[in-house]
Amino acid sequence: MWAGDGAALAQPPLPRFDVQIAPPDIAPWIEGNTGVPGFSSFIGPEPGPHVAVVALMHGNEVSGAMVLDRLLRARLRPRRGRLTLGFANLAAFARFDPEHPTASRFVDEDLNRLWDASVLDGPRQSSELDRARLMRPLIDTVDVLLDLHSMLWPSDPLTLSGPTEKGRALAQAIGVTGLVVADAGHVSGRRLIDYGRFASPATHEVAALVEAGQHWVPETVEVALACVAGLLRHVGMATDHPALPPRRPARASRYAEVTQAVTAATAGFAFVQSFRGGDIIPRRNTLIALDGTAEIRTPHDDCLLVMPSLRPSRGHTAVRLARFIQ
Structure with a gap:
């Protein structure tokens, strides 16, 4: 649907958003095994890249956390390389309340706007900056990263690739969403996929961000899981593990x-x-x-x-x- 010329409508009250999925109990995964709480790594028997899948960059986007919890409980292990599964904003997620689901996106500031060296190395302090600085040494070892997100307002699922050709290639190889969008991010700060090692055309490290659907609906969880499966199959880490959904028929992604x-x-x-x-x-x-x-x-x-x-x-x-x- 689209509108022709005319005066902007007055904004109606914020609607009530129903939480149709139960947030996972991630207590078993808080300690982790990497030195970064909430992050767990597993080494495969064959050499390969370090692949990371991150959820909860925003504390109320619980669909990605449900996916990682499912994979961890199923004891998914890579066939090659190193696989890291990480829950990012633990403090914000701890505040999640299904009665007020929009209130726990972050504690002090958006964790997904801080991934600039000048910010990370600067003097400013916040809960999210402390967390980003703790995560940073681990992120600096990652070759391929997938960041799992969802959306507040109705939208078709999509994958954000950043502006690089390598990002676009990764997003298209993952498939699933059918739409790959290249963008330069936000004026308010750099996302994790905009972090230097991933965003530079001169490096081989690469990242993509999946917006799997609307917050708090079951379909979004399944799209996010299918994207993780697409990534793991693309890098040769897993094929037919019981926790992964069947391979989806190949589809051409539209690119914008x-x-x-x-x-x-x-x-x-x-x-x-x-x-x-x-x-x-x-x-x-x-x-x-x-x-x-x-x-x-x-x-x-x-x-x-x-x-x-x-x-x-x-x-x-x-x-x-x-x-x-x-």
Whole structure:
């Protein structure tokens, strides 16, 4: 669905989000075996890369945690290389309350906006910065990383590759979501997939981020699990382990590049209608939102709306606008 020109609608009250899945008990995995609480590594009998799958970068995105808990309880072990499964923001997850599920995204600040050397090495302090600094030496040994996320607002699943060709290749090899989006991240800070060793075109280390679906619904858990299975099969770590879903039929991923990341400049940012992630606006210059008095219009025909946030806070990404690439 898309809207033509017109005045932005007044924002309705924030809807109630039902939690349809039970958060996992990750107490058995808190100690880990890596020196970083919540992170466990396993070594295969044959040489290979160090692959990490990370969940709970945001403490209320429990679908990824459910996947890792399932794999750990099933004693999944790699056939080659080193496999690390990690729960990132333990402090925020400990606060998760199904009655108020949006309140535990982080404690002090977004853990997925801190992955810049100048920030990690700087003087600032927070719960999340302490955690990122603790995780960093382990992350510095990882060759291939998959970061599991979910979304607050309705959207088709997608994989974010970052701007590099190696990221795009990894995302397409994992498959599953059917849409790969290349973007440069957020003005508010670098994501884990934007960390230097993964984001530099000059290195072989690579990362991708899966947005597996909407928060707190069973389908999102299954998409995230299928993405992990796709990754492990791609790198030759696992094939038919009972904890992994059957291999999905191969499908060609559509590829889109973000042409504009729209950051809310005012507290009055409002879309002209309730867009869904994956909506395509056919015509250039179509009004899609008002940011105070500033009009937000599509910069090109067939404009893909990537993860529109229907209640964006000032200074945060409201939507990414993308163009499909052959």
